[in-house]
Amino acid sequence: xxxxxxxxxxxxxxxxxxxxxxxxxxxxxxxxxxxxxxxxxxxxxxxxxxxxxxxxxxxxxxxxxxxxxxxxxxxxxxxxxxxxxxxxxxxxxxxxxxxxxxxxxxxxxxxxxxxxxxxxxxxxxxxxxxxxxxxxxxxxxxxxxxxxxxxxxxxxxxxxxxxxxxxxxxxxxxxxxxxxxxxxxxxxxxxxxxxxxxxxxxxxxxxxxxxxxxxxxxxxxxxxxxxxxxxxxxxxxxxxxxxxxxxxxxxxxxxxxxxxxxxxxxxxxxxxxxxxxxxxxxxxxxxxxxxxxxxxxxxxxxxxxxxxxxxxxxxxxxxxxxxxxxxxxxxxxxxxxxxxxxxxxxxxxxxxxxxxxxxxxxxxxxxxxxxxxxxxxxxxxxxxxxxxxxxxxxxxxxxxxxxxxxxxxxxxxxxxxxxxxxxxxxxxxxxxxxxxxxxxxxxxxxxxxxxxxxxxxxxxxxxxxxxxxx
Amino acid sequence: xxxxxxxxxxxxxxxxxxxxxxxxxxxxxxxxxxxxxxxxxxxxxxxxxxxxxxxxxxxxxxxxxxxxxxxxxxxxxxxxxxxxxxxxxxxxxxxxxxxxxxxxxxxxxxxxxxxxxxxxxxxxxxxxxxxxxxxxxxxxxxxxxxxxxxxxxxxxxxxxxxxxxxxxxxxxxxxxxxxxxxxxxxxxxxxxxxxxxxxxxxxxxxxxxxxxxxxxxxxxxxxxxxxxxxxxxxxxxxxxxxxxxxxxxxxxxxxxxxxxxxxxxxxxxxxxxxxxxxx
Ligand SMILES: Cc1cc2nc3c(=O)[nH]c(=O)nc-3n(C[C@H](O)[C@H](O)[C@H](O)COP(=O)(O)OP(=O)(O)OC[C@H]3O[C@@H](n4cnc5c(N)ncnc54)[C@H](O)[C@@H]3O)c2cc1C
Ligand code: FES
Numbered sequence: 001x002x003x004x005x006x007x008x009x010x011x012x013x014x015x016x017x018x019x020x021x022x023x024x025x026x027x028x029x030x031x032x033x034x035x036x037x038x039x040x041x042x043x044x045x046x047x048x049x050x051x052x053x054x055x056x057x058x059x060x061x062x063x064x065x066x067x068x069x070x071x072x073x074x075x076x077x078x079x080x081x082x083x084x085x086x087x088x089x090x091x092x093x094x095x096x097x098x099x100x101x102x103x104x105x106x107x108x109x110x111x112x113x114x115x116x117x118x119x120x121x122x123x124x125x126x127x128x129x130x131x132x133x134x135x136x137x138x139x140x141x142x143x144x145x146x147x148x149x150x151x152x153x154x155x156x157x158x159x160x161x162x163x164x165x166x167x168x169x170x171x172x173x174x175x176x177x178x179x180x181x182x183x184x185x186x187x188x189x190x191x192x193x194x195x196x197x198x199x200x201x202x203x204x205x206x207x208x209x210x211x212x213x214x215x216x217x218x219x220x221x222x223x224x225x226x227x228x229x230x231x232x233x234x235x236x237x238x239x240x241x242x243x244x245x246x247x248x249x250x251x252x253x254x255x256x257x258x259x260x261x262x263x264x265x266x267x268x269x270x271x272x273x274x275x276x277x278x279x280x281x282x283x284x285x286x287x288x289x290x291x292x293x294x295x296x297x298x299x300x301x302x303x304x305x306x307x308x309x310x311x312x313x314x315x316x317x318x319x320x321x322x323x324x325x326x327x328x329x330x331x332x333x334x335x336x337x338x339x340x341x342x343x344x345x346x347x348x349x350x351x352x353x354x355x356x357x358x359x360x361x362x363x364x365x366x367x368x369x370x371x372x373x374x375x376x377x378x379x380x381x382x383x384x385x386x387x388x389x390x391x392x393x394x395x396x397x398x399x400x401x402x403x404x405x406x407x408x409x410x411x412x413x414x415x416x417x418x419x420x421x422x423x424x425x426x427x428x429x430x431x432x433x434x435x436x437x438x439x440x441x442x443x444x445x446x447x448x449x450x451x452x453x454x455x456x457x458x459x460x461x462x463x464x465x466x467x468x469x470x
Numbered sequence: 471x472x473x474x475x476x477x478x479x480x481x482x483x484x485x486x487x488x489x490x491x492x493x494x495x496x497x498x499x500x501x502x503x504x505x506x507x508x509x510x511x512x513x514x515x516x517x518x519x520x521x522x523x524x525x526x527x528x529x530x531x532x533x534x535x536x537x538x539x540x541x542x543x544x545x546x547x548x549x550x551x552x553x554x555x556x557x558x559x560x561x562x563x564x565x566x567x568x569x570x571x572x573x574x575x576x577x578x579x580x581x582x583x584x585x586x587x588x589x590x591x592x593x594x595x596x597x598x599x600x601x602x603x604x605x606x607x608x609x610x611x612x613x614x615x616x617x618x619x620x621x622x623x624x625x626x627x628x629x630x631x632x633x634x635x636x637x638x639x640x641x642x643x644x645x646x647x648x649x650x651x652x653x654x655x656x657x658x659x660x661x662x663x664x665x666x667x668x669x670x671x672x673x674x675x676x677x678x679x680x681x682x683x684x685x686x687x688x689x690x691x692x693x694x695x696x697x698x699x700x701x702x703x704x705x706x707x708x709x710x711x712x713x714x715x716x717x718x719x720x721x722x723x724x725x726x727x728x729x730x731x732x733x734x735x736x737x738x739x740x741x742x743x744x745x746x747x748x749x
Pocket of ligand 2: 686691
């Protein structure tokens with residue numbers, strides 16, 4: 001809402017410098033380039049240093065936001081990052097990918113009348129400063145306890161558990177199915193949004209703390225949970241994510257050129273298909289690309305397609321703009337780069353040629369009806385409104401489910417009706433003794449910060465168990 | 471690194487065997503399961519069904535045909551070199567059960583995958599008749615091993631340079647006509663499996679095939695390996711790789727295997743040129 005009664009001249013929210021839309025839509029370098037120290041200090045001055053900071057309530061891990069912003073304002077960047085690290089082990093990641101508008105910035109008092117303090121940008125600044133200067137005190141590690149913990153999965157939940165427990169003196173080993181650690185941060189989120197170097201630096205930090213990393217270890221296949229206990233692990237944390245792609249189950253879906261977002265992004269990010277043939281893994285490079293869905297995953301896919309040479313990149317979404325679940329910044333960036341949005345359109349069928357390659361998608365127009373169980377107005381098909389959109393690549397980004405590989409091979413784990421692991425909300429304890437779980441495998445696809453929050457709680461509970469019992 | 475302890479060339483150098491140190495996988499692996507291998511930092515993840523495992527020695531054996539850049543790169547690895555990443559064992563093991571008379575049919579490098587399954591079927595008490603084939607005598611692999619793993623072995627070559635002159639399906643028809651066969655296992659090139667299944671369907675004999683679609687993770691997280699089984703989509707890496715051959719949509723599989731043909735060719739050409747320049 002525009003307020004016209006403002007008198008005092010105020011510092012405006014400092015814009016994040018970015019690569020120009022036309023340029024960046026053709027490269028994989030990071031889109032926002034980060035605040036300079038001067039700009040960060042100006043932005044930090046905007047913070048009112050509230051006595052009862054609402055922003056902290058909005059942060060799932062309770063970072064002392066006014067505290068670290070105060071340090072940035074005073075030019076004490078090392079102190080700023082030390083303060084953040086007390087609550088958040090992955091600030092360079094969170095500053096870039098958290099939905100700040102729904103969390104800290106959404107609660108910011110000055111945001112009620114104008115634009116909120118750019119908390120995410122400042123968090124990113126402090127973390128990048130620390131990484132680049134290397135001038136920060138490392139957290140202190142407790143005396144070794146002699147207890148061993150296995151962490152399964154190296155996404156944000158697993159990394160958080162590993163870091164917390166290593167600091168508390170336990171011997172931690174991370175088991176990761178892929179050949180590289182990082183989970184979605186590495187295989188899913190593209191380089192232009194989260195440079196992989198940042199994730200690997202965070203993992204290296206953990207290794208410096210003594211955390212061991214076993215890649216290529218598919219728990220449930222290469223080794224089972226019971227075997228891990230037999231090998232002397234005292235506790236196990238499961239942070240295996242929601243790694244099961246959802247398909248649409250419509251005719252023509254197995255045509256060549258129709259990929260799940262997981263496959264498309266894994267090829268491009270983890271396997272670096274965007275550097276093909278320097279890297280050996282190829283990916284379908286469509287000229288006319290359709291992405292189905294409108295979450296962060298869909299935005300990442302549609303924007304990757306542009307960078308891989310697409311002439312048109314369209315998002316097709318069943319609901320309207322109001323219901324788009326992606327971060328505001330992602331939608332904004334996507335539109336700037338030229339991604340087109342087709343709202344209220346539902347896919348009905350894919351068409352292909354004699355070579356089995358996709359050539360188009362038949363869509364159906366929708367209109368909004370009554371609200372459904374999620375409170376969002378349900379899209380209803382308009383009869384006879386079928387139309388065809390041409391495409392040579394279609395990416396399915398309509399959500400993910402629970403991957404059953406590990407859970408099905410572990411009998412005592414209680415699952416809910418969707419196959420997610422049932423875990424205590426406060427502690428992450430599962431139905432199997434000595435086993436905790438957290439992140440997307442418990443909540444379903446959520447966010448980095450919620451996965452980290454769950455990891456933090458589980459780590460506290462595991463520490464309790466290792467020092468006091470189940 | 472996963473070190474290569476033994477290397478052999480077969481079928482005039484078109485097929486290579488690697489025995490690789492991978493103790494955790496060797497301990498767990500069962501016939502029918504596969505591994506994913508990646509040779510270098512910039513390499514592709516390639517799924518290969520294991521041809522053998524030695525839990526005592528801690529090794530797994532793979533046998534692959536050199537068809538593109540990645541397998542050409544694999545071929546360049548010597549004993550003492552290694553793979554950067556080996557992941558497994560993946561997929562469901564073969565269900566080994568004594569059903570009576572079984573026929574194991576293998577074509578090309580499919581024989582390598584068929585061999586441990588044949589051995590397993592014999593071990594649990596079946597009477598095993600095997601039929602293996604290749605385009606010509608020089609391309610035939612594992613004849614001795616298959617002989618030892620079966621009660622009776624037939625060999626065919628397309629050009630008649632060795633054994634029976636003709637396709638494995640010719641011999642299969644004869645065997646199915648003269649014996650009361652309970653199960654057929656057919657592993658080889660997709661067209662071969664398709665024709666084996668067509669024939670066994672006429673005889674109404676249950677048939678297992680092992681599918682090799684394009685894969686990335688091998689753990690059910692990408693869906694790139696999807697195949698149509700009885701009209702339903704399944705993921706070969708976790709629901710397979712073995713399926714009821716009479717339910718498989720082979721035509722779709724054949725098309726999907728062509729997804730990256732052009733890229734693969736470009737990549738292979740570049741690799742060959744680089745090698746030439748170096749030499
Ligand atoms: C493309 C994309 C974009 C996203 N963008 C955002 C964003 O902007 N902001 C945001 O907050 N959230 C975003 N998310 C969601 C966020 O990334 C996830 O909620 C978060 O990563 C979940 O963390 P996790 O620790 O539960 O699991 P994951 O990050 O999924 O990691 C799980 C790890 O476990 C491994 N694993 C699985 N099974 C096994 C096994 N059996 N043995 C060993 N290892 C195993 C996997 O290989 C993986 O590395 C995005 C997700 C995707 C896919
Ligand atoms: S290879 Fe990815 S799901 Fe099978």
